[in-house]
Amino acid sequence: MKGIIVAAGYGTRFFPVTKTVPKEMLPLVTRPAIDFIIEEFIASGITEILFISSRRKKCLEDYLDREIELEAVLKAAGKIEKCKEIAPPAAQFYFIRQQQMMGTGHALLLAKTFAGNDPCIVAYPDDIHMGTPPLALQLIEKYRETNCSVLATIYDPPDINRYGVLSLAADGLHVTGIVEKPPVGKEPSKEVTIGRFLYTPEFFSYLEEGFKQHTGGEYYHIYSLEKLAQKQKLVFKRITGKRLDTGEPTGYLEAILTYAATVPELNAVLKSYLSKG
Numbered sequence: 001m002k003g004i005i006v007a008a009g010y011g012t013r014f015f016p017v018t019k020t021v022p023k024e025m026l027p028l029v030t031r032p033a034i035d036f037i038i039e040e041f042i043a044s045g046i047t048e049i050l051f052i053s054s055r056r057k058k059c060l061e062d063y064l065d066r067e068i069e070l071e072a073v074l075k076a077a078g079k080i081e082k083c084k085e086i087a088p089p090a091a092q093f094y095f096i097r098q099q100q101m102m103g104t105g106h107a108l109l110l111a112k113t114f115a116g117n118d119p120c121i122v123a124y125p126d127d128i129h130m131g132t133p134p135l136a137l138q139l140i141e142k143y144r145e146t147n148c149s150v151l152a153t154i155y156d157p158p159d160i161n162r163y164g165v166l167s168l169a170a171d172g173l174h175v176t177g178i179v180e181k182p183p184v185g186k187e188p189s190k191e192v193t194i195g196r197f198l199y200t201p202e203f204f205s206y207l208e209e210g211f212k213q214h215t216g217g218e219y220y221h222i223y224s225l226e227k228l229a230q231k232q233k234l235v236f237k238r239i240t241g242k243r244l245d246t247g248e249p250t251g252y253l254e255a256i257l258t259y260a261a262t263v264p265e266l267n268a269v270l271k272s273y274l275s276k277g
Contacts, residue, residue: 001140002120003041003049004111005034007057008098013248022057024125026252028259029266032063033246036128038089044136046121047091050114052107054097064093103218109211112204119143124195128255130262131241139198142237149228150198151175151236154243156190163192166236175234178225191236194243202233 011023018026024034041049053060067086074082094114098107108122121136129135139150153166167177167188179188203224210223228234244258245251260266 001044001046002115002118003046003136004052004108004114004120004122005037005049005125006052006104006107006122007034007060007125008052008054008101008107010056010101014252022053022060023246024057025059025063026246028256029263031259033128033252033255034060034063034125036130037123037125038064038091040129040134040136041121041123042089042091043134044121044140046136048094049091050094050096050111052096052098052110054099054101061093061095064088101218103220105207105211105219105221105224108204108221109207109219112208115199115201115204117201119149119198119200122197122199126245126247126251127195128244128246129196129239129241130244130258133240135196135239135241135243136198138239139196139237142235143198143200146173146235147200148174148233148235149200149203149225151193151234152196153191153193153236153238155192155238157192160187160190160192163194165189166191166193168236169232173235174229174232175225175236176229178222191238193236194239194245196239200233203228 007022007024009023011018014023014026025032027033038049051060066088070086071083074080096110098110111120121139135152139152142150151166157163161181161184164178164180165182165187166175167179168174168191169176177188178193182188206224206227207221211219225234242258244255246255257270260270
């Protein structure tokens with residue numbers, strides 16, 4: 001199993017900070033947001049991870065590399081524990097740049113060679129998962145049960161009409177279609193997709209097939225999902241644990257507070273602040 005992280009966007013909702021700092025590197029106190037997805041992947045047994053990035057994201061590569069000079073400074077100062085804090089994660093990272101912003105389908109097509117004949121977990125960095133089992137592992141287990149591509153979902157969120165909502169087969173497992181942002185009261189189900197997917201090699205073949213028919217503009221992966229659905233090769237997994245949407249500032253703030261509440265010394269500050277009203 002391999003992992004793919006799509007991180008090529010501009011992060012315009014966070015301007016001006018994302019003019020120079022990639023959205024994926026915005027911190028939840030001491031940890032960049034991307035850390036949580038990498039941790040999820042590794043905890044799920046995924047140790048080959050491809051980043052689809054862009055020219056403005058070089059600091060992602062630097063963050064995941066060794067900082068030999070800093071290590072030497074810390075060791076000379078006797079701060080060995082600090083060296084562990086900046087050590088690269090235990091995975092092999094690869095990077096490819098999307099040179100033109102041509103949509104998520106085009107971005108994923110760049111990963112076809114990397115994926116090869118292996119199923120892959122695809123993550124969009126806006127979605128962070130906290131809880132056990134890790135989100136990627138939940139999708140892997142559903143794939144092992146069904147041998148199908150898997151969409152991660154949450155059930156009946158308050159703002160359901162902002163999402164892609166699934167149409168489901170009579171068996172309550174297979175996906176027959178996705179309705180983007182349906183009108184209120186017209187939702188085909190209560191299952192909505194979030195930014196985590198498991199795609200089989202068939203997905204990438206259909207992605208390539210669809211791109212050959214593409215006539216211009218941004219290219220998305222809807223064609224591939226429709227083909228998988230037609231062949232009853234697409235299922236969903238309603239996730240357990242807490243999903244945090246860091247794609248806009250209010251959700252990002254909630255993610256900071258949620259993470260801070262899990263760290264004793266940060267939680268103490270949080271409680272003290274709230275008690276002052």
